[in-house]
Amino acid sequence: MDAYTTILFVLLVAILSILYFFERNRRVESEENNKRSQDVIRQLDEQAKIIIKTDLALNKVQEELDKKITGLYTLHELGKKIGSTFNVEDLFSLINKPLVSKLGFSRGLIMIKEESSGTIMVKASIAYSEADIKTIEKALSKGSAVSSLLKKSGFLLVNRDLEKIEHEDLLSDIFKTESFLTVPIVAKDEAVGFILMGNISSHSKVTEGDTELLSILASQIGTAIENTGLYTELFNSHQDLNRRVKERTQELARLNEELRRFNKVKSDFVSAVSHELRTPLTSIKGYASILMTGKLGEVSAPQKERLEKIDKHSNNLTRLINNLLDIARIESGRVQMEIKEISIKELLDSIIDVITPQVKEKGISLKINIKTRVDKIKADPGQLERVFLNLLSNAIKFTPEKGRVTIHIKDGRDSIEFSVEDTGIGIPKQDLEKVFEEFFRSDNAPAQKIQGTGLGLSLVKKIIEAHKGMIWVESELGKGTIFSFTIPKT
């Protein structure tokens, strides 16, 4: 090997050494980079795990919040329905599958203690079969478990995994759930039953957080049971009252019918008797008149005096009979009012003409007070005149000399109101209701002295009623009386 070759060899070794050195450095650097990248990835991965765990926790909180909000909203909606329910069966039918599911449970049960037997019965059930219900009722009827379910306060949260055997059977087995919660239903300060909500999946367990929702629901049901009880009582007493009113009304209608029948018999009797009386009365009056003329022989002064009395009493009797006949006719509907348009003013003129002599005779002042612009009314002129004459002649009769009689005419709501006011002796308070009765005569001493048939006001009332009007009286003893009546405007 020459020097040249040696130099070349040394150079080659040196170059290779340098290359090796650089390559080794590069590799070390790459491995370090790789390691750094791996570290970064690992770190990022660890961060990802933290993010996921945080996200998971947040989601859980959010989910519970959502569940609570949904539950409260559902209960609020249910509360509105419960508030308008007045029947216990309707109330229980509101607790259905959609409601229970929306509250986040898969099974539900409402059991209520029967008042009569004291046994606890299922009133509403969700996701239980008929056979399940029978089993539950049977298990609770014999066991001691029911007492823990019917405590007045508190709740019972049972998780199958953790349930201890306290009773004959596991409650989780009786209610066929993996976890459940019961809350007592309290009405009138007594636990009348309980509500149960549970889940059949071990993945979604009922938790203590559900107590609040279920307590609200149980309280709503308890209040509703109380309310429906009160409502039923109220409804029953209302029904009872209605029944009694109906019975009384029927009784009254029957009595009324009987009265009407008696009244008709009376009217028929009066009518028949009056007709029978009028014929001989006409003869009596006629013969008395002939005798008075002296054509059948001279009449002495005492005889004439007696004959004049016969004539006068015959006239009174005729008036009485005519009034009786008129009342009977109006009552029986045999007399129809001949309604026509008449002028109030003309009617009053004609009445005043008739009444003036009596007024003058007693020195009574007669005044007319008109406070309406209406002049035309629809009435039977003859009958209305009769009403006025009756009321006015009564007023004049019972008013002492120099007294005052006033006719008032004014507008009513749908009628014209007429009143005859006097400053007469007045009517005792206890007699006011009876003045329109037939043959009624006041026991009032001054009134007793004044003659009358006791039929005039009764006839007046019948005529006003036949005009679809009303009549009433106001009076103060010793001061005067006001008789008022209305005639409809149309």
Next chain:
Amino acid sequence: MATKVGIGISTKLDSFIAGKEAARSALYQIGRQAPDIIIVFISPIFDQGETLKGIRSIISEGPLVGCSAAGSITNRGSFRNAVTVCAINSDSIRFSYGIGNNVSRNPRSAGREAARQSSKLKDIAREVYIMFSDGLSGNGTDILRGAQEVLGTGFSIIGGSATDDLRFQKTYQYLNNIYTDSLVGLLVSGNIDISTGKAHGWQPIGRPHKITRAKSNIIKEIDRRRAVELYEEYLGKTSDELKIEGIAKLGSNYPLGMRVKGKERYLIRAPLQIKDSGSLMLSAEIPEREDINLMIGDRNLALEATKAACRDALTSIRKSRIKFAIVFSDIARLQLLRKDPQSEAEIIKDMLGPDVPFFGCYTCGEYAPVDGQSYFHDQAISITVISE
């Protein structure tokens, strides 16, 4: 040509009355004419039988299909705990339907049977097939394969899996009667155009992991460890805790995402069950050797996905001719939107136009086409517009 769509919704807390109310409203909107199809979504809080009786007391005639759902999403808003009835009367669209039972035993065969029964109409252009399947009992991908065996892999298949609102106990499917562990198919035919948009909005979180052992929709190992350990580690809970709290419920917020090869997007798979061996049962399959990530979402990402799905659906269709739209939005999205699910309905309404009726439900897995072939998606939203 006329197509009338009536959408009735009731939230009354009485199953029969709620059914009746929703049906009456839907029937009124189609002028009280006999519907050609009635599509029904009933939340699990209702007694399913009573609700159907309520609906039938108003609309006694016409085929009825649908499924149980946490709620519905319509142009009238988003409704949880509701009965939704959609009645369609059309002289241009024809509907045929079928059912496949025992999904848990043989999902593929059930998918095939429902599609076969639905394909009875001949001499009319088939446009889209809608599936309402049991979301708890079967492998969504297998159900879809069964349907594709009959209809072809390129045929547009939409729909979703029925839910019981995250109770994970029992779901229902309707074909005039009530079924469970089944799938009901509805084939829509006629001289119509359809377009579907789909998106999910979930984002990967943490490092990627590899599926080291899997069979169909059961993942046995991830990174050579028991599959459940992934969730134990990230959620900070033991396997027993995950079982008690329900992996399906917990996992719906943190699903697995499988990167679609060569694409930026992820196919989502939600865990349904933890097996005793520590394996995870998913809503659909993920093959071995795939890289997966745990995914996370939030309200804004969910709403962005709604917009993306709408944009997608509207790209190939004339907006003025849209007659109606069908929406399937995953219940996990409803969880993300929490108290504000109306925003999603509002976005769809804004993007489709105020007069376009749309209806659909919250599902537990969705079928929708991507690039001409339908897949089983999870935690996603699909919007299908139908125009004449």
